[in-house]
Amino acid sequence: MLLHLLFSLFAFVTFIDSGNAGVTSSFTRGEFPTVDIPLDNEVFAVPKGYNAPQQVHITQGDYDGKAVLISWVTPDKPGTSEVRYGLSEGKYEFTAKGSFTNYTFYTYKSGYIHKCLLNGLQYDTKYYYEIGDGDSARSFWFETPPKVDPDASYKFGIIGDLGQTYDSLSTLQHYMNSGAKTVLFVGDLSYADRYKYHNVGVRWDSWGRFVEPSTAYQTWIWNTGNHEIEYMPYMDEVTMFKSYLYRYPTPYQASKSTSPLWYSIRRASAHIIVLSAYSPFVKYTPQWKWLREEFKNVDRKKTPWLIVLMHVPIYNSNVAHFMEGESLRSVFEAWFVEHKVDVVFAGHVHAYERSYRVSNIRFNISSGDPYPVPDKSAPVYITVGDGGNQEGLAVRFRDPQPDYSAFREASYGHSTLEIQNRTHALYHWNRNDDGKKVKIDSFVLHNLYWGSRRKLNKNRLRSVILNKASTAQQ
Template sequence: MFPILYLLFATVLCNGEFMRPPPGKMILTRHAESSSYPQQVHISAVGTDHMRVSWITTDKRVPSIVEYGTDSGTYDMTATGEHTSYRYFSYVSGKIHHVNIGPLLPDTVYYYRCGRVGDEFNFKTPPAVLPIDFVVAGDLGQTEWTASTLYHVNQSDYDMLLLPGDLSYADTQQPLWDAFGRFVEPYARKRPWMVTQGNHEVEAFPVLHDLHPFAAYNSRWPMPYQESGSPSNLYYSFDVAAAIHVIMLGSYTDFDSNSAQYNWLVADLAKVDRSKTPWLIVLLHVPWYNTNLAHQGEGESMRKAMEDLLYKARVDVVFCFYI
């Protein structure tokens, strides 16, 4: 029997022309605990047997330490990591912690605590082999529609969530990044969330050179780009379940045939051995073929540059989300 992966789509499927519905009511999630208490906790896969635990504290004295183990209340392993912060106009982020933990066993529940403060959390690692359950969701935001989407997502005992762009819809309002992190934490701290950027993550002001694009996204949501040989957090790849190679592309960074992303993609595709890795999945934000009247033609330049590469590599499926 050919190995199978299962996909749950948290999106809208439509025939013909699509008209986007009006936005839902925004939900602003507050932080009600102390300044040292970990907030906005989320995890992402690093390699096949490590996880990156990320969280934020407003207390700068909290150490970037994760205690973890396979029994609740017993933390026989400890890992230390790094921290960062960023400034955006008058906004200054809290202390953003990133700690890689592992090696971890596959398909196993781990219990962990961040910064030696606060409650115990837990997550489950993906399986070592197929089958595997993915959730594919995009354009989340933080509205009543997001709450409905994540409620339905949570009904599935999935292994990993793939999110190709448009996370918080902060659109330069940096406190909304904090609200989004708190909003998705109950889900993102339990399963790895692998993301790439959309247009709402750019947050650039070309005339102000000290405001770098993607500052919030790159600081808050680092992905395993270095492990895949990518020079940028805006595009990367990873393997999972010993049979799937996932490529996350960047719609809002250079992609022409002379670009770093294009050259990285050529090299990354060349390394995939389809006899060992039969599934090849690509995710990006802006669709190359689109029924949405609001965004016609926006992906055409990237399609012309990269579609032939994916076709020749016999990519199995491409997921895009842009509403």
């Protein structure tokens, strides 16, 4: 028994990326309330002009990054669902036709929600686009990712549980100065469900305008959280995810998913899998069957980086939502380890936490290791539910800090993951509670697939050099 414990301790120290013991930050956030920004604030301003497009946002429109889905709202009448776009500002060589819809939520009636797919785009290219009619037309731009390639470098931002408070604004502004190209969003968008009756829809509209300075220019990869469910029988609203599904389309059909709530994309050198924590996921459900097939489609020789997004964290040592991810863990963790997922991003807990590479897949109800153990094939689990929403921070961590927890802090912020090549990526968590962005937690993330081949590649490189030397001598 003693030898087993010593071996486990040695393995744990060996496998961790940072090489440090777990840390609970001593940073104390300043005492000021987390409240939603008033609706008359300029961050929610309606664009000038009659029926001008608003709440503009884009997401990836296909599997490999050569298409974008552009969505917007016209408040007074449908107008046109057309997008004019091209390679030069003000010169729109191409036109795409979309469609529009609307919905009601209690007494609230939405504006006209447009959706338009632009496909057949060039990789690594800046496009300019225009939507709307006449004097009310508005113009924006976006950049497509590099083509799918194992050594394509790319920088992602990670945001969760954002809301629309002054802290949310700080997070958004700091992210927009990060240099990241795409947001991986881990759920809980507007927190409109904290309002009642007509104001639920009003706060979806205000949030769409609030994030537009980023979402109109950058791809956001969407995921849902519990605040998108909006099951509200007291208003006779019992269709789950209703507002979200009308407003935020996803390219789910491109990955053969049967629901917009779970899907997959490839972007640059990353394969990104989006899972729905609030849809059925146990064995033989549609989501479970889809994920089983999607893992077969992952080609680490083309997309070395395998990233999973989910709302509920599997490893969480905060008092808030403790153990809520256990059912997800029991269903999916073995697959994550088997397929060498590099990192799993989650939200839900309004704090930041990063794990070491551990797993609990050996445990069952009658035998096996009862606690998480070091596992060099396991993902790093990172919770970034710290966007700034009005529910406030989850300030109470469980004590003592468990062995699987590498770093934790109850502050608002965002993360970035900067992929360098097929073997290394740079990760940072950035706190914004002290008025400026500060990199607090950072480490080098080693790719699990190519990392296991480093020794083989070194031997191969040595043989190539020797062969070339031999040929030169001849």
